[in-house]
Structure formats: C-alpha cells, structure tokens
Amino acid sequence: xxxxxxxxxxxxxxxxxxxxxxxxxxxxxxxxxxxxxxxxxxxxxxxxxxxxxxxxxxxxxxxxxxxxxxxxxxxxxxxxxxxxxxxxxxxxxxxxxxxxxxxxxxxxxxxxxx
Amino acid sequence: xxxxxxxxxxxxxxxxxxxxxxxxxxxxxxxxxxxxxxxxxxxxxxxxxxxxxxxxxxxxxxxxxxxxxxxxxxxxxxxxxxxxxxxxxxxxxxxxxxxxxxxxxxxxxx
Numbered sequence: 143x144x145x146x147x148x149x150x151x152x153x154x155x156x157x158x159x160x161x162x163x164x165x166x167x168x169x170x171x172x173x174x175x176x177x178x179x180x181x182x183x184x185x186x187x188x189x190x191x192x193x194x195x196x197x198x199x200x201x202x203x204x205x206x207x208x209x210x211x212x213x214x215x216x217x218x219x220x221x222x223x224x225x226x227x228x229x230x231x232x233x234x235x236x237x238x239x240x241x242x243x244x245x246x247x248x249x250x251x252x253x254x255x256x
Numbered sequence: 257x258x259x260x261x262x263x264x265x266x267x268x269x270x271x272x273x274x275x276x277x278x279x280x281x282x283x284x285x286x287x288x289x290x291x292x293x294x295x296x297x298x299x300x301x302x303x304x305x306x307x308x309x310x311x312x313x314x315x316x317x318x319x320x321x322x323x324x325x326x327x328x329x330x331x332x333x334x335x336x337x338x339x340x341x342x343x344x345x346x347x348x349x350x351x352x353x354x355x356x357x358x359x360x361x362x363x364x365x366x
Binding site: 175177182183184185186187190200232243244245247248249250 | 260264288290297298299300301302305343345347353354356357358359
C-alpha cells in the first residue's frame with residue numbers, strides 16, 4: 143500500500159529534550175516536506191527536500207533540523223524543543239518538483255512540549 | 257496580510273444544500289491552485305485542481321478569478337460525508353512549495 147508513515151503519532155515531552163519525528167514514504171517520491179498546523183494559521187512549511195542530500199528552509203524553520211540521507215526517509219529533529227513548538231506536524235511527499243501540488247500526507251504527529 | 261486567506265466558517269448547511277467557499281490570494285504571480293480536504297484530526301488529501309477554465313468533478317466545481325485573485329469551491333447536493341475542513345492551496349511560479357490557507361470548516365446536518 144502506497145503511504146507516508148510518521149512516528150510517533152503522539153508525543154508529550156519536556157522543554158529542551160531532543161526529539162526526532164520520523165517520516166518514511168514507499169512511493170519513491172523525490173520531494174518531501176514537513177509542515178506544522180496550528181489553529182487559525184493553517185499548514186506552514188518547515189523544511190522541504192527536492193531529493194537526497196538536498197534540503198531547504200520553508201517558512202518556519204527556526205528550531206528545527208532535517209536530513210535526507212535516503213530517498214524514502216525525511217526525519218524532523220527538534221534539538222531543544224520549546225512550548226511554542228507544540229503543534230500538529232505533517233510529513234508529505236510528492237513525485238517531483240513539477241507535481242509538488244499532489245502531496246501525499248502522513249497521518250500526523252501531535253507534539254506537546256511542556 | 258496572509259498570502260492565502262479563507263473564511264474559517266463553520267458553514268452549517270442541511271443535506272442537499274449548495275454551499276460555496278472562497279479563498280483569496282495576494283500574490284498575483286501565483287500560477288496553480290488547488291483544494292484539499294481535511295477530515296477532523298486526519299491528514300489533508302488533494303480534492304481537486306483549479307484550472308483557469310474551471311473544473312468540475314461530480315458535485316464539486318472549482319473556479320478561478322484571476323482579476324479579483326480568488327478561487328472558489330462549490331458543492332452541490334451536500335452530503336453528511338462532505339463535513340470536513342477545506343483547505344485552498346496556491347503554488348507560485350518558480351517556488352517548489354504550496355501555500356495553504358487556514359481552511360474553511362463545513363458541517364452538513366440531517
């Protein structure tokens with residue numbers, strides 16, 4: 143089954159404790175992206191990747207890191223989480239830059255930082 | 257001003273009603289437009305693209321008004337299963353990303 147998976151789905155953590163949210167897709171997509179979704183603000187892009195070893199900042203990259211060592215995986219790293227990073231996070235993938243609008247989203251990760 | 261704006265709603269309509277949402281965008285260079293559907297606590301899914309000539313898919317019609325910089329989504333004969341949040345998304349030329357609106361919530365009741 144073609145899908146984007148994220149783990150964990152729910153996470154409660156404390157300020158400053160490093161965490162990683164994994165994202166994996168099995169569709170051989172070149173393009174992958176991370177979003178956060180907050181009430182009234184919609185989906186905002188954190189980072190995206192056009193291909194392996196190619197990443198770039200989105201609109202709200204502060205406090206996040208990503209890596210793309212393999213085509214299928216695109217982990218999101220919070221080195222020192224803060225309460226303002228409490229949000230719903232979505233990973234997404236698309237075939238390639240010309241079809242970035244056809245994004246397939248993962249099920250989401252609900253993160254709470256206390 | 258946000259790049260993409262939507263009325264958050266909720267739009268409460270009875271089954272069978274026709275309902276329309278608009279979405280305005282600020283960048284006149286925007287080239288591609290889309291509607292996504294998001295069910296409560298679930299991931300967004302692409303509903304349909306919006307072409308310059310309009311686009312119809314069953315009960316759903318999407319239209320683009322470049323002069324006034326907005327796109328619209330019309331749903332005819334609303335079903336209970338149409339209850340969801342509808343996100344508009346805009347892709348500007350040369351940028352490898354979508355800008356999403358905050359969404360319009362639709363609640364269809366019996």
